[in-house]
Amino acid sequence: MTNKGWRAALIISAGLGLSVNASAGFKVVALGVNGGVEEGNLTSYLIRSDDQSRYLGLDAGSVLPGIGKALEKGSFPEVTSENSAPLTPKGAVFRNLISAYFISHGHLDHLAGLIIASPQDSKKPIYGSAETIDTLRQYYFNWKVWPNFSDSGSGQRLGTYRLNAPRLGQRFSLGLSGLDGVIYPLSHGGIGSSMLLVSRNNDTFAYFGDTGADRLEKSRHLDAAWRALGEEIKQKRLKGLIIETSFTNQTPENQLFGHLTPALLLEELTHLEGYAGGKGSLKGLKVVISHIKPSLTAGADPRADIRQQLEQGNDLGVNFLFMQQGDSLEF
Structure with missing residues (x-):
C-alpha cells in the first residue's frame, strides 16, 4: 500500500471509534451471494473483527459491484467522500479497507472479481490451499489469461499480490486484518476446496468454500471440519458460519457436482x-x-424454495440467515 493509502486507511479507521475488546465479535459484509450465472453477484464476503478497521476478503467472485451495493446500503458508514479522497468511496474500501484475501478454491465464480479488478488494487496477500494458490499461479496470473499481478509464476511478476499457501491445519496470521486463520480441506466434486476458521481474541467464525456432502464425495473432510467446529461451540467461541446450499432438494444427487441441498446440509x-x-x-x-444457484426458468425461485426446505427440516434450532448483496451482519 502506498503512503497515501495508509493515510486514507488511518483516516477511515479513526472514524470508527474502535476500541480493543476481549470478545469483540465480527462484522460480515456480503459483496456477492450467488453461485454462478449472474456475473455481478458472485460469492464474495468481507469479515473484520469489531476491534479492527480492516477486512479480510472471503473469496472474491464479485468485488467492486458488491462494494458499490454495500455503500448504497450503508454497510460502510465509516467511509465518506471526504475521507476517501483522492479515491472514490468504492476505491477506498477496495484499496484501503480490504487488507487480504482468502480464496477457497480455484473456480472462476470465487475469484473473477479479484482478477478483473487487480490492475487497480493495492499490494496485499492472498491466502489459500497449495492447490488453490497453484491454480492462481498457473492458470490465471500467467500472461495468457491475465497479466501476472502476483509475486511468483511465469513472465514478468508485477507483485501486487503475495501468494501464500499455509500448511493445512496450521494457524497463521491473515495479513494486516488482525485475524488468524486455520485452513481445513473440503471435497468439491473431484477438486479440492477449503474452509477457513477465522479467529480473533476468543472468538471464531467459519467460512466454507464450495463443498459436497461427505457421503456423496466419499470423503471425511466435512467430518473433520465438524469435529473442529464442535469444539469451538463447546468452548462458546464460534460466532457463526457461512456455508453453501446451491440446489433445492429436487435436484438429483448425481447432478449436484460437489454441492449441497437443504437436506444434505441438515x-x-x-x-x-x-x-x-x-x-x-x-x-x-x-x-x-450462500452460493444459491439462480434459475432462468420463469416462475422459479430457488432462494425461496431453499429457505422453506431448510426451515421445514430444521429440528436443530439453527438460525438460518440469507444475506443479499450489500448487506452487513454482526456476529
Whole structure:
C-alpha cells in the first residue's frame, strides 16, 4: 500500500471509534451471494473483527459491484467522500479497507472479481490451499489469461499480490486484518476446496468454500471440519458460519457436482450437533446460506424454495440467515 493509502486507511479507521475488546465479535459484509450465472453477484464476503478497521476478503467472485451495493446500503458508514479522497468511496474500501484475501478454491465464480479488478488494487496477500494458490499461479496470473499481478509464476511478476499457501491445519496470521486463520480441506466434486476458521481474541467464525456432502464425495473432510467446529461451540467461541446450499432438494444427487441441498446440509449439521455436545447444542447458531444457484426458468425461485426446505427440516434450532448483496451482519 502506498503512503497515501495508509493515510486514507488511518483516516477511515479513526472514524470508527474502535476500541480493543476481549470478545469483540465480527462484522460480515456480503459483496456477492450467488453461485454462478449472474456475473455481478458472485460469492464474495468481507469479515473484520469489531476491534479492527480492516477486512479480510472471503473469496472474491464479485468485488467492486458488491462494494458499490454495500455503500448504497450503508454497510460502510465509516467511509465518506471526504475521507476517501483522492479515491472514490468504492476505491477506498477496495484499496484501503480490504487488507487480504482468502480464496477457497480455484473456480472462476470465487475469484473473477479479484482478477478483473487487480490492475487497480493495492499490494496485499492472498491466502489459500497449495492447490488453490497453484491454480492462481498457473492458470490465471500467467500472461495468457491475465497479466501476472502476483509475486511468483511465469513472465514478468508485477507483485501486487503475495501468494501464500499455509500448511493445512496450521494457524497463521491473515495479513494486516488482525485475524488468524486455520485452513481445513473440503471435497468439491473431484477438486479440492477449503474452509477457513477465522479467529480473533476468543472468538471464531467459519467460512466454507464450495463443498459436497461427505457421503456423496466419499470423503471425511466435512467430518473433520465438524469435529473442529464442535469444539469451538463447546468452548462458546464460534460466532457463526457461512456455508453453501446451491440446489433445492429436487435436484438429483448425481447432478449436484460437489454441492449441497437443504437436506444434505441438515444431514451434515446433525453430525456437527453430535460433536458440539448433542441434542440442542446448535440452538441459535447463526448459519449464513450462500452460493444459491439462480434459475432462468420463469416462475422459479430457488432462494425461496431453499429457505422453506431448510426451515421445514430444521429440528436443530439453527438460525438460518440469507444475506443479499450489500448487506452487513454482526456476529
